[in-house]
Amino acid sequence: MATSDVKLLGAWPSPYVIRARIALNLKSIKYEFLEEQFGSKSELLLKSNPVHKKIPVLLHNDNPICESLIIVQYIDEFWSSGPQILPSDPYDRAIARFWAAYIDDKWFPSMRAIAAAQGDEARKAALEPVYEGLALLEDAFKKISIGKKFFGGDNIGYLDIALGCNLGWVRVTEKMNNVKLFDEEKTPCLYKWTIDFCDDAAVKDLIPETDKLVEVAKIIMAKMKAAAQN
Amino acid sequence: MATSDVKLLGAWPSPYVIRARIALNLKSIKYEFLEEQFGSKSELLLKSNPVHKKIPVLLHNDNPICESLIIVQYIDEFWSSGPQILPSDPYDRAIARFWAAYIDDKWFPSMRAIAAAQGDEARKAALEPVYEGLALLEDAFKKISIGKKFFGGDNIGYLDIALGCNLGWVRVTEKMNNVKLFDEEKTPCLYKWTIDFCDDAAVKDLIPETDKLVEVAKIIMAKMKAAAQN
Incomplete structure (x- = not known):
């Protein structure tokens, strides 16, 4: 599993960011956590999620994935060999x-x-x-x-x-x-x-x-x- | 493909009902369309979607599935042999x-x-x-x-x-x-x-x-x- 190309734009208090982090932990994916500063939005965030301008954003090989439940499903589907997050039925x-x-x-x-x-x-x-x-x-x-x-x-x-x-x-x-x-x-x-x-x-x-x-x-x-x- | 056990609770003007019907058509699934009357909710609807009390509800072997985009994904996943609705990647x-x-x-x-x-x-x-x-x-x-x-x-x-x-x-x-x-x-x-x-x-x-x-x-x-x- 490649590890160096997974980044997460987030902030520790956000429940939506925590969703993505739990999913990454469950699949044992190492990632770089890029902490957004409270009250401001980084250039990378604005570029990665121009529609909603919100965290979390998962950057996988520089491809942005937005919206927490969509990120969780993406993690489950891309790293499908790890423990399953969504039910199989x-x-x-x-x-x-x-x-x-x-x-x-x-x-x-x-x-x-x-x-x-x-x-x-x-x-x-x-x-x-x-x-x-x-x-x-x-x-x-x-x-x-x-x-x-x-x-x-x-x-x-x-x-x-x-x-x-x-x-x-x-x-x-x-x-x-x-x-x-x-x-x-x-x-x-x-x-x-x-x-x-x-x-x-x-x-x-x-x-x-x-x-x-x-x-x-x-x-x-x-x-x-x-x-x-x- | 079994046909007799697929029912859709809906109404013709609803765009959300239309979502489910297009997905069923794409997969060539025959289904019974149970039309809800405007301004009232059937017993079957209230029983099948007690949380939101809203159409559409797909009944598959009497198991209710609610929320239009969830129904579309279910149809795609259950009848996975038909044409694919969600992208594979x-x-x-x-x-x-x-x-x-x-x-x-x-x-x-x-x-x-x-x-x-x-x-x-x-x-x-x-x-x-x-x-x-x-x-x-x-x-x-x-x-x-x-x-x-x-x-x-x-x-x-x-x-x-x-x-x-x-x-x-x-x-x-x-x-x-x-x-x-x-x-x-x-x-x-x-x-x-x-x-x-x-x-x-x-x-x-x-x-x-x-x-x-x-x-x-x-x-x-x-x-x-x-x-x-x-």
Whole structure:
């Protein structure tokens, strides 16, 4: 496996960047991590992803691949000899893609809405769809994992990466709002899954410490507030 | 190929349903089309897609598959012996997925925003991102098709389906706003592509007549207006 021609444009707090890094770890691909500076965009990023101007971007032999779930699928398809990230059965693959899209289109946005909610009532209302989503995901986990550790079975797969990448920010949300999202009683399977996921060798150095992320959250919220006032 | 166990829950005006139907046609899969009634949702739909309650849903041996681009990928992967819909090369596949996501996340929403714009100035402003998107897609077409008829090369592929499914609604937008979106001078490659796409045997009976769609558009707009007044 060639190693020198794989680069990843990213930043450590980004859950989407973490997706690509977990996938590269699972396939044992060595890569150069090119850290973008907070609040600015490098020339290489603007050149590599001119449409969205967003991280992550995987550069493979200088060819850019953008969008985190597309990167994960690319890694799985290009390095097909390594451990499989997507299920091999077409139906299982469709189900994994369905829930990954649900996470990106519905659940992550519902979690982000908590930060924007002003006051106790608004925050309570913002939490509702987050809990509803977790109940759906708990149910999906039972059906998909069929008693195994991960959505992907015995090993971390596509859907584990799609959801688990954001566990750092889940903990920030829990801490800043004094709530429990992945709850041992309400969603016992997902609760156990978070522990197994974060313990995995491909993951454990990638989920940022909560206190470090809280500092990032404070900077982002101050910026949002300043922007809203202008 | 078994034919009796493939059903599609849909409605003729929906571009997302058209995606699934083109893919089934390309693979020569016979299927039963279960038409949902406008303004209501069948028990089967609610049971098959309880999360989003949306068409299309493909039922294959009673197993539901939801979300149009996931259905297209499923069809390509399950009936892998038929003509290939996604490119075989992982990088080409990533590029096709990138632009398909761009179409769903950016370009279609920008086109829908034209209908919501009130007054000439607002409509002019709403048209801008639509034209910008088309310029990007024209450029992408040149790079991807490399002189061939389709994004998919000599045959219709994933990205052709992703964009082309909506050509009926493009024509409605053009007619109701007296504008030209796929323009022979501004985007000559895409203009020619629309003709080739709609002429293809897998497509030609599926893109609805503009006048029929205009009637649907009027009903939807009246409903939206009534909802906004309540």
